[in-house]
Amino acid sequence: MNLLFAEDDALLAQLFQLQAQQAGHAVCWVENGDAAVQQALSYQHDVILMDVQMPVMDGVSAMQLLRQLGFDRPIVAMSAEDVVETGFDLVLKKPLHWDQVQQQLSQFQLAPSAVLQVPLELKNAYIQHVEHALRQLEQLYHEEKWPEFAALVHQLKGSAGSFGLEQISQFAHQFQISREQSGDEELRACAMLFLEQCKACKLK
Incomplete structure (x- = not known):
C-alpha cells in the first residue's frame, strides 16, 4: 500500500520509512502540512499519516483543508498529546512503535505482520x-x-x-x-x- 507520512522530524521519518518499506509498503515523506495537502490531492496514497505539529501548515489545518476539498481517504493523526479535533480517522500516540502502528492500521487492511528492529x-x-x-x-x-x-x-x-x-x-x-x-x-x-x-x- 502507498502511505503518505507527513512529519518534520527527519530521523523519525527515516525510521518510519524503513520499517514500513520492510513491511511491504511504499512511503512518501513530506515535511509540512502544505506539502501533505498537495501530495494527498494527487490521490496516489491510500492512507495519510499526519503529524499534528508541523511548520508552514500544521496537521490539523492540513486535515481540515483536505476534508473541505472532499478528500475521503483515511487521515491518521500522530501526536504526543491528546487530539480532540474531528476529521481524523485514527490517532496514533507518539512515540510511534511499529508493532502498535501495524495493529492500529490493520483496520484499513494495510499492515502485514512484521517484527522489525531499529537499524x-x-x-x-x-x-x-x-x-x-x-x-x-x-x-x-x-x-x-x-x-x-x-x-x-x-x-x-x-x-x-x-x-x-x-x-x-x-x-x-x-x-x-x-x-x-x-x-x-x-x-x-x-x-x-x-x-x-x-x-x-x-x-x-
Whole structure:
C-alpha cells in the first residue's frame, strides 16, 4: 500500500520509512502540512499519516483543508498529546512503535505482520541528535527561552521512544506535566531536573 507520512522530524521519518518499506509498503515523506495537502490531492496514497505539529501548515489545518476539498481517504493523526479535533480517522500516540502502528492500521487492511528492529546506524544517528538537542536545551535553559525549550522537549517526547529511548520520552512527558502545573519560579527547577535526568540516562 502507498502511505503518505507527513512529519518534520527527519530521523523519525527515516525510521518510519524503513520499517514500513520492510513491511511491504511504499512511503512518501513530506515535511509540512502544505506539502501533505498537495501530495494527498494527487490521490496516489491510500492512507495519510499526519503529524499534528508541523511548520508552514500544521496537521490539523492540513486535515481540515483536505476534508473541505472532499478528500475521503483515511487521515491518521500522530501526536504526543491528546487530539480532540474531528476529521481524523485514527490517532496514533507518539512515540510511534511499529508493532502498535501495524495493529492500529490493520483496520484499513494495510499492515502485514512484521517484527522489525531499529537499524544500529539509524539509532546512532538519533542518539547524536539527542545529544545535540540536550546541548541546545542547556543553552536555552541559561537564556531562559522557555517556549523554545518546551518545543524541543515536545519533539523529544514524540520521537525518543520510537528509537528505544523510552526514558527520554517519559522524562519529557513529566516535564510537560510539571510545566503546566508550575509558575515561573518553579519552571527553571523543572527544566534543570529534566536536563539532569536526561544526562544520567544511558543513551547507547
